[in-house]
Amino acid sequence: MLNLPKKKYLMKANLNKIINFKNNIYYYLNNKIINIFLLDGPPFANGKIHIGHILNKTIKDSLIKFFYFKKYLFLSNLGWDCHGLPIEQLNFLNNLFFINCRKFVCNVINIQKKDFFSFNYFNNYFIYNTMQPRYESYQYKIFNYLYLNKIIKKEKLPILWCYKCCSSLSYSEILYKKINSYSFYIKIKLLNFFLIIWTTTIWSLINNQAVFFLKNQIYIIFKSKNNKLIFSNFLIYKIIKILKIKGKVCSFINGIFFLNKRYYFFLKSIFLYYNKKNIFLNNNFIEKNIGSGFIHCAPSNGLEDYEIYNKKKNINFFNKRFFIKSIKFFNNINVFYFSKIIFKILKKRKMIFLEKINHNYMFCWRHKKPIFYYLSNQIFIDLNFKFKNINIKKILLKKMKKIIYIPFFIKKILFNMINFRHNWCISRQRYWGVPIILNKNKICYYKNLIKTFGSHIIFYLEKIKKDIFDVWFDSSILFLFFKNKKIIIEGKDQIRGWYQSCIIINFLIYFNINLNIIISHGFCIDSKGEKLSKSSKNFKNLKDILKKYSNEIIKLFLLEHDYTKNIIFNILNFENTNFTYKLIRNFLKFLINNFYKFNFIKIKNLFFDFWIIKKTNNILIIINKLFLNFSFFNIIKIIKLYINFINELYIEYVKYNLYICKINSLIRNSSLFTLYFILIFLKNNLFPILSYSSNELDKFFKNSYKKIKNYNIFFSYFIKIKILLKKDIIFYKNFFLLNKIKKDFFNIFSKKIFIYNFFWNWYNNIYFFYKFKKYHFCFFSKNFKYINKYILNKNICNICYINKFHNLEEIRFYA
The missing domain is CATH 3.40.50.620 (HUPs)
Known part of the structure; x- marks a missing residue:
């Protein structure tokens, strides 16, 4: 009578049922720290x-x-x-x-x-x-x-500002994009000379308060027609090309000459509002190969400019929406339109020159609009704070x-x-959030109200500004x-x-x-x-994806790829994952459907079964290490390779043992025990990845865990297996020889030869069985040297110790 598999485990998972962990997990947690x-x-x-x-x-x-x-x-x-x-x-x-x-x-x-x-x-x-x-x-x-510990301070500083959000931004709200734009070279008058200053933000020229230079750099005086231009000695050929001028170098000037020199604001003749003289400041961070050697400084629109300028009186002619304010004829003009006006005026006067550049610029991730530095009162956490001079x-x-x-x-x-x-700027100019209160007494006063009603109650009780955390x-x-x-x-x-x-x-x-x-x-x-x-x-939409693929396949898809890199989300990758999922389910189906009428008591493992268990234990150690290294995609790869390995090497051999052999025979029990071990191994290691499929196996193991109520996969561990073998060393020596013979056969026939069984008999002989095409081969362990000798000489006809069998029953009888 054939022992055919019973349909217990279906190919399709029961994904509608959600596993209830809450009822039985506390049993597991009681004795934990x-x-x-x-x-x-x-x-x-x-x-x-x-x-x-x-x-x-x-x-x-x-x-x-x-x-x-x-x-x-x-x-x-x-x-x-x-x-x-x-x-x-x-x-x-x-x-x-x-x-x-x-x-x-x-x-x-x-x-x-x-x-x-x-x-x-x-x-x-x-x-x-x-x-x-x-x-x-x-x-x-x-x-x-x-x-209270003075780590948080209120200070006026240029901060990253989005004119659409009308608020300061954090670094996480910024996107950097490469854009094609222009840098600008502008002529300003100093004594009888014209200096060439450089900037990339033409809109900030209205807030100019200084010009940066390098005091240790040599500058040249270049005579072109009636004008004498001053710029860096390192950039002479580049600037001549951009300005499209001809002339010659008259003399050289050391950078120290410009120290503490003053100049009139170069837009004074255009905007009649600023009569003060601005100053030249030394900046050691200027790069010698960029610009012209002189850089425009607007402390209200740049953090580095603000730190070097270090003055309390900083002019700022932009409001929160970056419209011009307090200037006649230009009030309420947008910053982008204003930059076009300045460019047209300076171009007419031949005071500005362009250079095309490609560089990274900051954008608001929410509105995808460019952002600027804006001088504003904000609340900061000081990261350079010193505690007891540390x-x-x-x-x-x-x-x-x-x-x-x-x-x-x-x-x-x-x-x-x-x-x-x-x-770290922790203040934002918005309403929906936790309002900032810079008063210890008020925080203590509202403490109980906040605990009861929430922080928004403060907006009703206090006339506070639009500032939240x-x-x-x-x-x-x-x-x-x-x-x-x-x-x-x-x-x-x-x-x-x-x-x-x-x-x-x-x-x-x-x-x-x-x-x-x-x-x-x-x-x-x-x-x-x-x-x-x-x-x-x-x-x-996730619902559209779930119509075609189950949520377990989506989870497997995400874990099957290296999550430390970007994951390409397309149909082809999903189909590959679907194939992996079917491979795993089909293998589990074979294991569980053949697992019945099995006695755990007094099991003796045959050598081939023992070797499979040893191999599984080795893979278990590798998987544990990968889990501890959080390498889920490698775990899935190893499980796939393991399933393919077992399918090729073991399943064909074990089918005869399961279907043909007697129910209580040593051969069948040994094979079933190996399948049981593989099943437990896969169940426990697949559960973190495929919870539904793994948890479906639990009902087939309830009889083994009768003591625990509400049995769940959390309570199942690997069983300690005692293999009843005394001569493992002899076995492994023979097995290595077996592999060598297998390679020799492979070289002769150029075909895959399949080893499917070997037994240990009373006289310490090992019977090995090969399958090649339709024939089955059997030989003894004592004949290894003799067989190898003839195989290497390729004289197969003279191998008298190999017998051909046309079916498996003859082999069993012979063995």
Whole structure:
């Protein structure tokens, strides 16, 4: 009677049922100590989830599930960033602005929460959002501490400003794009000479207050017709070409000559408003191969200009929308139109010359418009703060070196960003957010009200300006709730945002960084290499993708690729993942459907089965190392190779044992035990990646775990296997010889010869069985040398110890 497989495990997974972890996970957590905490960087609650959210949550979810197997208590949270401009721009009614914003955010959180739970993401700690009253009250407490210790200061500085947002911007809100534009060479008069000054921002000429030069550089006086021009000696040929002039060099001037010299504002004749003389200032940071040796300085529109100029009286003729103010005939003119007017006027007077350049420029990621530096009163965290004459930044950078970075190159990026950062502007000119109060008494007074009603109550009680906290300051407070070991996993765009804010705030409060590992993943991109995002409108809705592919296939697709790089999101890659998914399901189907009427007691493993188990154990060690290195895509590759290896080497051999041999025979039990071991191995290692498929196997193992109620995959571990073999060394020696013979056969026939079984008999002989074409070959271990000798001589006809069999039964009888 044939022992045919029973249909227990279907090819298609039952994805409609969501695994309920909450009821049975607490049994597992009772005897645990908190080891690691995975911090979830809060996404903005401003719309439906997209593929970037799925990538981030999938990596975190796989990591959490793996660490549970390793008996760690790996706590995680789920949170939302609820403040910021995207919500404010929804044009709610002014009277009910805060109520409408709050309703909108709560609705979005509920939608996103359902979407996340539909993907079966595991969260075992708490859910939070940054607009919770208790969270906001704790934020004020942290702010008050930093303000009293003089780490937070209010200062007037040029900051990055978007004229569309009408607010200051953080570094994370900036995009750099290569653009084709012009640099400008302008003639200004000094005594009887004309100096050639250089700039790339013609619109900022109206705010000119100085000219930079190098005091150690040699300048030339170039005579062209009746004019004497002064510019750098290093750039003589370049400037002659741009200005299209002819003449000769008259003499040379040392840069010291210009020190403390003054000149009249060169737009004085055009705009009759500025009679003061401006000054020449030495700037050692001027590059000798760029410009003309003289650089225009507008302290109101450049941070470096402001630091070198170092004067209190800075003129600024632009308002928050970057329109001209306080100038007759030019009031309320846009900065772009104004730059065209200046260019036309200077061109008529032959005072300006152009050069085409290609360079990186800053754009607002939200509006895709260019941004400028704007002189404004803002609130900053001073990163050059000294505590007891100790530079805090140096200690911070030392602490950062102890963190593990994946991939490694982000260490240098993050390190340099914080090293060259002087301050952090934490104020934004918006309404929807936590309002800033620079008064200790008022913070204490409103403390209980904020805990009850939230921070927006302050807008009703106080006449405060349109100033709120930066959203990265809001979300960085989460870091302070937990002092134990932490891991953070976010997209590479957070290197400029959340990563920095968390590290800075955590260090300033605890004087330490309670962070172990930083993992950064790439973006999902289209076939053109552009990031899939809502703003660029090149992203398909998740519901459309889920109609064709299940959420388990989407998760497998994301983990199958190297997440440290950008992942190309197209149909071809999805089809490859679908093939991988079917390969895994089909293999599991074969294993589980053949697994019945099996006795665990007193199992003796045959050598070939034992070798498969040993091989599986070796692969298990490699997979554990890869999990600890967070290399999920390599794990999937190894599992695929392992399944193909078992299919080719073992499955054909084991089919006879399962279907033909008696139910309680040694051969069948040995094969079933090996299949059982493979099944447990795959179930446990696939669970962090394919939770549905792996959890479906649990009902077939309930009888083995009767003591545990509400059995779940979390409670299943690898069984300790005792192989009843005494002569492993002899076995391996013979097996290596077997492989050598296999290679020799391969060289002769140029065909694949399949080894499918070998047995140990009473007289210490090993019977090896080969399959070639339709024939099966059998020989003894004692005849290795004799067989090898003839095979190497290619005299196959003289091999008398090899017998041909036409079916497997003859081999069994012979053996």
